[in-house]
Each structure stands twice: as C-alpha cells, then as structure tokens.
Amino acid sequence: MSLVDTRTPDPKKFIKGAMGDWEMVIGLEVHAQVTSNSKLFSGASTEFGNAPNDNVSLVDAAMPGMLPVINEECVRQAVRTGLGLKAEINLKSVFDRKNYFYPDLPQGYQISQFKQPIVGEGIVYLDMPDERVEVGVERLHLEQDAGKSMHDQHPTMSFVDLNRSGVALMEIVSKPDIRSSDEAKAYLTKLRTILRYLGTCDGNMEQGSMRADINVSVRKPGGDFGTRCEIKNVNSIRFAGQAIEYEARRQIGILEDGGSIDQETRLFDPGRGETRSMRSKEEAHDYRYFPDPDLLPLVFDQAFVDDLASHLPELPDDKKARFVADFGLSAYDADILVAEKISADFFEAVAKGRDAKLSANWVINELFGRLNKEGHDVTTSPVSADQLGGIIDLIVAGEISGKIAKDLFEIVWSEGGDPAAIVETRGMKQVTDLGAIEAIVNEIVEANPEKAEQAREKPGLLGWFVGQVMKASQGKANPKAVNDLLRKKIGID
Numbered sequence: 199m200s201l202v203d204t205r206t207p208d209p210k211k212f213i214k215g216a217m218g219d220w221e222m223v224i225g226l227e228v229h230a231q232v233t234s235n236s237k238l239f240s241g242a243s244t245e246f247g248n249a250p251n252d253n254v255s256l257v258d259a260a261m262p263g264m265l266p267v268i269n270e271e272c273v274r275q276a277v278r279t280g281l282g283l284k285a286e287i288n289l290k291s292v293f294d295r296k297n298y299f300y301p302d303l304p305q306g307y308q309i310s311q312f313k314q315p316i317v318g319e320g321i322v323y324l325d326m327p328d329e330r331v332e333v334g335v336e337r338l339h340l341e342q343d344a345g346k347s348m349h350d351q352h353p354t355m356s357f358v359d360l361n362r363s364g365v366a367l368m369e370i371v372s373k374p375d376i377r378s379s380d381e382a383k384a385y386l387t388k389l390r391t392i393l394r395y396l397g398t399c400d401g402n403m404e405q406g407s408m409r410a411d412i413n414v415s416v417r418k419p420g421g422d423f424g425t426r427c428e429i430k431n432v433n434s435i436r437f438a439g440q441a442i443e444y445e446a447r448r449q450i451g452i453l454e455d456g457g458s459i460d461q462e463t464r465l466f467d468p469g470r471g472e473t474r475s476m477r478s479k480e481e482a483h484d485y486r487y488f489p490d491p492d493l494l495p496l497v498f499d500q501a502f503v504d505d506l507a508s509h510l511p512e513l514p515d516d517k518k519a520r521f522v523a524d525f526g527l528s529a530y531d532a533d534i535l536v537a538e539k540i541s542a543d544f545f546e547a548v549a550k551g552r553d554a555k556l557s558a559n560w561v562i563n564e565l566f567g568r569l570n571k572e573g574h575d576v577t578t579s580p581v582s583a584d585q586l587g588g589i590i591d592l593i594v595a596g597e598i599s600g601k602i603a604k605d606l607f608e609i610v611w612s613e614g615g616d617p618a619a620i621v622e623t624r625g626m627k628q629v630t631d632l633g634a635i636e637a638i639v640n641e642i643v644e645a646n647p648e649k650a651e652q653a654r655e656k657p658g659l660l661g662w663f664v665g666q667v668m669k670a671s672q673g674k675a676n677p678k679a680v681n682d683l684l685r686k687k688i689g690i691d
C-alpha cells in the first residue's frame with residue numbers, strides 16, 4: 199500500500215508529550231460478517247447462537263475432495279457495500295489461499311483475496327463537530343471466517359466449534375487517514391451505519407459480526423509516518439477509543455525515552471485498559487498466498503453492478519443532506535435522525551404533512567430522550583409515529599399548550615390511546631375563552647398590587663404573573679392570551 203498523507207496537521211488533535219507535540223496516525227481494518235443465509239463457499243447456515251457444530255457442511259469441515267462453490271448472494275452483498283462506499287468495483291477478482299495452521303482452521307488455509315480484491319478504493323465521510331473528514335478506503339475483499347476454539351469448558355481439553363468456519367467476511371481496509379480516537383470511533387460508527395442501511399452486515403459488535411484491527415502509530419506533527427502497532431480484534435467502539443488512547447501514549451513514552459517502536463501485533467485488555475504484545479514482526483507468519491486452484495477468478499459484468507447500483511437504498515449522507523435541504527433541519531438534528539435507518543423512517547412518518555422542525559424536536563427531545571432513559575429503542579417505542587403526530591397536531595391546532603402536550607405524551611407513553619380522544623375525555627383542552635382567562639388575570643393582578651407596580655417599571659417581571667396564571671388554570675390557559683391580557687391589565691405597552 200502506498201502511504202500518502204491527505205491530512206493537514208491539526209493542533210487541536212496533538213498529544214502533548216514531555217518533548218513537544220505528537221500526532222496520531224490510525225488506519226483500521228474492519229471485518230464485517232456478510233448478511234446472508236449461507237456461508238461463502240457452502241450451503242451451511244450462518245444462524246447465530248446454534249449449538250456448537252450445528253452449522254457445518256463437509257466443505258466447512260474440509261473433508262477431502264470437497265470443493266468450494268461461491269455463494270452469489272455474498273458477492274452481491276460485497277458489491278453493494280463497495281457501491282455504498284463510493285468505491286471502484288473490480289469486475290475481475292481472485293481468491294487466494296492464506297496458509298497457516300490453527301486448530302479452528304480445518305483446511306489449513308483461509309480463502310481470502312490478496313492482490314486482486316473485489317472492491318478497490320472508496321471513501322467514508324465523517325461529520326465531526328467542526329469539520330468534515332474524508333477517510334479513504336483502500337480496499338474491500340471477501341474472505342472466510344475461521345472457527346472458534348474453546349479452552350474454558352474443561353480442565354484438560356479444548357474444543358472446536360466450526361459454526362463460524364467458512365462464514366463470509368468483508369475486510370474493509372482504511373487508509374491511514376485517521377488522526378484521533380474520536381475520528382476512529384466516528385469512522386467505525388459511520389461504517390456500521392452504512393452497512394446497516396445497505397443490509398450487508400448487521401454491525402452487531404457484541405456478537406462478533408463486526409470487529410476491528412486498529413493500526414496506530416505516532417509521529418511529530420506532519421512528519422514521516424512512524425512504525426505502527428496493530429491491535430487485533432477489538433469488538434466495541436468504546437474499546438477502540440480506549441485502546442488507541444493507551445497505545446499512542448505508550449508509543450510516545452518509548453520514543454521520548456530514546457527507544458524505538460517494534461512493529462508488533464497487540465491485544466487490548468478492556469479490564470486493565472491496556473494493550474499488550476501478542477507477537478512481533480519477526481514472529482509474523484509468512485502466509486504463502488497463492489491463487490486457490492479450486493476456484494476460478496470471480497468475474498461479472500458491468501450490467502450486474504449497474505443493476506445493484508440502481509437498487510441501493512438512500513444512504514445516510516444523502517438522507518442527511520435531504521433532511522437539511524428539504525426540511526430545514528440543523529445538521530446536528532439530521533445527524534441524530536439518520537444514525538439509524540429506523541429512526542430516520544420514524545421521523546419521516548411523523549413529519550409527513552406536518553411541520554418538520556417541530557416534528558424533529560418532538561422525536562429527538564421528547565421521544566428519543568425518553569427511549570434512551572428507559573433503555574428502549576425506536577423498534578420498541580410505546581408511542582407510535584401516528585400517536586406522536588397526533589400530539590403535534592393538537593399543539594399546532596392550538597388545542598393544547600406545550601406544557602399539556604408533555605403531560606399528554608406521558609399518558610400516551612404509559613397508557614396508549616388516541617391523543618385527541620384523551621384530550622377530550624380528560625378535559626385537557628387549552629382555554630382560549632378570553633373571558634375565563636381574564637377573570638384569573640384580574641384576580642391575580644389585584645391580589646398582588648406591589649408586584650404589578652414593579653412589573654410596570656420592569657416588564658421582565660411579567661413572567662412571574664404568567665406563571666401564576668398558568669398555574670391557576672392548571673396549564674390550560676393559552677399562553678399568548680395570558681400574556682396579552684396581563685400586559686393590558688397591568689398597563690405595559
């Protein structure tokens with residue numbers, strides 16, 4: 199890989215060492231399990247959570263004479279992912295054998311792609327708080343997952359579960375364009391969002407369907423790239439951030455002590471928040487890659503790619519741009535809404551035929567706020583898009599005040615029901631009858647003559663009266679009418 203520096207050093211991201219500033223350089227290799235019912239080269243199921251060795255065909259167990267047959271669905275998913283990453287799709291790619299010995303690898307090699315991957319250079323955009331960062335994708339290739347060794351089940355025996363053996367993975371390799379742990383976390387989050395929109399990987403890091411190898415080096419700002427260490431198999435975005443912060447400081451410590459960095463593979467220990475050495479470059483494998491003689495080169499035509507391209511869903515960047523341009527939402531709100539497709543869909547269902555900003559406000563601040571607090575997500579929301587839309591309609595029609603709307607939201611949240619019917623039966627309607635409001639206004643102003651006197655001098659004090667009237671009307675008085683009548687009664691113009 200030719201390493202080109204595309205970024206201008208940004209002092210905000212520098213790490214202060216004892217001997218001046220340092221800059222991190224990070225590149226990520228993400229393994230994403232392809233969403234498909236069967237494995238990359240066999241018909242065995244990919245279902246998660248089955249009993250050990252339930253999902254194993256003769257091919258996955260590497261029985262002699264068994265031949266791999268490419269699963270077309272996995273090819274489609276890899277191409278769709280490439281398109282989603284705005285990447286070059288290679289009409290011809292080659293499967294290679296990556297040779298190594300491990301008990302959970304019955305073939306003695308992993309089928310992967312080395313020199314000619316299915317997808318070439320692409321790009322991922324990160325919307326950081328004060329800049330848009332472009333992270334280059336170097337390549338995406340298809341490969342098989344290995345099985346799982348289990349050492350903790352028995353004091354003297356180890357077991358092998360081949361359920362994952364042969365499952366299709368996409369390895370997505372970034373360029374070393376990332377300059378902070380925040381950017382690395384944003385990259386993983388964005389990549390996961392794109393994969394989920396495409397439906398090509400469920401992005402479930404706890405179940406291992408997305409894992410990251412994190413390459414970290416440090417350098418003097420803008421200088422030559424330093425020697426990197428690779429932290430293997432990080433399975434949470436939070437851990438990725440912690441591992442990078444630790445690793446960069448470890449390397450700076452060594453360099454400032456006059457040492458040099460050994461290129462090595464390291465592991466992150468979440469319990470200690472540290473990385474530790476697994477193997478050095480000298481111990482690295484020579485995988486003796488060569489084209490797999492059991493498989494022809496993978497070849498398809500442009501029409502195959504164009505057809506997949508024409509059926510791609512709207513992706514998060516486009517959706518965000520549309521929410522900002524067509525609905526007038528802030529970039530911040532749009533980001534929150536497009537982070538998950540189901541959230542964006544929910545918002546669009548609420549906003550349909552309604553004021554978009556008011557809808558966004560209710561979806562994000564009231565609904566999402568509440569969902570977060572209760573550990574729900576949109577899929578299990580007790581308040582549907584129709585119900586939330588109904589509450590918003592009542593506010594816009596002037597039937598209820600904003601304050602009552604929050605009470606109404608609580609009722610719908612815990613008891614369900616049609617918002618308009620609830621307002622009707624529980625007498626929650628806003629009082630717009632000026633006579634009724636005026637009676638309350640008169641009573642309160644007359645009971646507080648000194649305060650009224652002060653408010654006449656300092657209209658800022660009017661808020662106290664508004665509060666009193668709203669309280670006396672149990673929140674049902676129309677706030678604008680209250681304000682107007684108070685000004686008139688007290689004599690503020």
Ligand code: ADP
Pocket residue numbers: 199201223224225226227371372373374375413414415423424425426
């Ligand atoms: P390999 O296949 O041996 O792991 P690559 O050159 O393909 O090596 O790079 C793997 C990953 O390491 C890529 O994501 C790349 O961006 C990243 N990387 C390469 N050089 C550096 C560096 N000096 N510092 C940080 N990351 C790097």
Ligand code: MG
Pocket residue numbers: 227411428
């Ligand atoms: Mg690597």
